[in-house]
Amino acid sequence: MNELPWIEIISAVVVLAGGGGVAGLLVARRRRRTQDQGGGQATVEREPTTRPEAAPEATVEPGPTTEPVETRAPTVETPAPTAGRLVRLRDRLARSGSPLGARLLSVLSRDSLTEDDWDEIEEELLLADVGAGPTTELLEALRTKVRVLGVREPAAVRDLLRSELVALLDPALDRTLRTEPTTAEDGTHLPAVTLVVGVNGTGKTTTVGKLARVLVADGRSVVLGAADTFRAAAADQLTTWGNRVGVPTVRSDREGADPASVAFEAVARGRDEKIDVVLVDTAGRLQNKAGLMDELGKIVRVSSKVAAPSEVLLVLDATTGQNGLSQARVFAEVAGVTGIVLTKLDGTAKGGIVVQVQRELGVPVKLIGLGEGPDDLAPFDVDEFVDGILG
Numbered sequence: 001m002n003e004l005p006w007i008e009i010i011s012a013v014v015v016l017a018g019g020g021g022v023a024g025l026l027v028a029r030r031r032r033r034t035q036d037q038g039g040g041q042a043t044v045e046r047e048p049t050t051r052p053e054a055a056p057e058a059t060v061e062p063g064p065t066t067e068p069v070e071t072r073a074p075t076v077e078t079p080a081p082t083a084g085r086l087v088r089l090r091d092r093l094a095r096s097g098s099p100l101g102a103r104l105l106s107v108l109s110r111d112s113l114t115e116d117d118w119d120e121i122e123e124e125l126l127l128a129d130v131g132a133g134p135t136t137e138l139l140e141a142l143r144t145k146v147r148v149l150g151v152r153e154p155a156a157v158r159d160l161l162r163s164e165l166v167a168l169l170d171p172a173l174d175r176t177l178r179t180e181p182t183t184a185e186d187g188t189h190l191p192a193v194t195l196v197v198g199v200n201g202t203g204k205t206t207t208v209g210k211l212a213r214v215l216v217a218d219g220r221s222v223v224l225g226a227a228d229t230f231r232a233a234a235a236d237q238l239t240t241w242g243n244r245v246g247v248p249t250v251r252s253d254r255e256g257a258d259p260a261s262v263a264f265e266a267v268a269r270g271r272d273e274k275i276d277v278v279l280v281d282t283a284g285r286l287q288n289k290a291g292l293m294d295e296l297g298k299i300v301r302v303s304s305k306v307a308a309p310s311e312v313l314l315v316l317d318a319t320t321g322q323n324g325l326s327q328a329r330v331f332a333e334v335a336g337v338t339g340i341v342l343t344k345l346d347g348t349a350k351g352g353i354v355v356q357v358q359r360e361l362g363v364p365v366k367l368i369g370l371g372e373g374p375d376d377l378a379p380f381d382v383d384e385f386v387d388g389i390l391g
């Protein structure tokens with residue numbers, strides 16, 4: 001009588017063990033199948049270029065106002081090299097409708113140019129936001145050269161237009177980003193500090209993230225400062241950008257905290273950890289000029305106690321045209337801008353804004369944004385840009 005339960009128990013154990021084995025096999029098979037389909041790489045965005053060994057956990061040491069130490073090391077990506085980026089992204093300029101250069105070329109190549117044709121050229125330039133002054137200049141130069149040189153061959157017309165557009169963009173301007181750390185007289189390491197300013201929504205935070213990748217690709221060490229304390233999500237967004245390339249972010253744990261103190265912490269951390277570049281994202285509220293001036297002025301003043309900014313980059317949305325330009329004037333006045341980042345050039349046929357922005361502000365365009373991808377930010381190069389808009 002007593003034997004029956006034991007037999008049942010032993011059979012149950014055998015069935016369970018066997019079942020477990022089958023279940024294990026199924027799981028293993030399913031896992032194998034998922035890996036074969038690439039599903040096992042869900043967290044690795046660009047598998048061939050990852051460097052898992054470079055996990056940033058050791059460098060994430062928060063200061064008093066920073067976030068807690070990351071407990072899980074994210075996968076660290078290797079950004080695309082910066083050399084040749086504009087060449088790689090050039091078709092983005094032509095993708096936004098018919099590029100300006102191509103439209104001009106089609107008119108300029110007509111058999112004999114009438115006044116109507118010249119009017120059409122003028123209209124194209126104005127529509128592309130080249131601006132009234134530069135448009136007149138370009139028209140006069142083209143008219144003279146077409147008449148004097150009798151240029152008619154399509155290739156010659158293209159060369160002529162190319163050289164005039166290059167001249168308009170002022171190739172002699174210094175577009176280098178000052179991102180070299182320096183040493184103070186007492187031997188203290190001073191990081192290069194880049195302040196990123198601009199109106200909300202122009203792509204500031206995205207640009208800081210992309211710029212961190214550009215610098216990392218060039219072998220530089222970077223710290224990010226989330227001084228846009230107005231919007232908590234901006235700090236989260238920045239931290240995510242940083243984590244992807246193993247760059248720590250200094251941020252406040254309190255919404256509405258003093259942006260100047262966050263900027264100070266970030267620069268101090270750059271000094272203490274002998275970091276090459278500190279990139280500081282700022283809030284771009286433009287409700288009144290005095291408030292903006294106070295906030296940016298304080299950020300510069302306070303962080304300069306450690307190291308003064310070597311670059312103040314103004315981020316402008318190329319799709320906003322004249323509107324963007326008047327905002328730009330306010331920032332240029334308030335913040336002592338040293339370079340322009342023109343974003344969203346992939347979404348507009350108004351590439352001519354580059355000319356106007358440089359003329360109006362007397363500051364060179366140093367970087368351009370050509371998409372929402374993490375490596376869609378390129379150093380601005382006049383020749384490559386003109387080739388891009390000529391299509």
Ligand SMILES: Nc1nc2c(ncn2[C@@H]2O[C@H](COP(=O)(O)OP(=O)(O)OP(=O)(O)O)[C@@H](O)[C@H]2O)c(=O)[nH]1
Pocket residue numbers: 198199200201202203204205206207228231234283284343344345346347368369370371372376
């Ligand atoms: N197509 C395109 N979109 C871009 C580019 N640069 C930024 N964006 C997009 O613009 C939007 C706004 O970017 P953010 O970086 O959040 O803008 P922000 O200026 O920091 O805005 P706040 O954080 O509100 O101050 C995002 O959807 C970006 O992906 C670009 O070069 N091309």
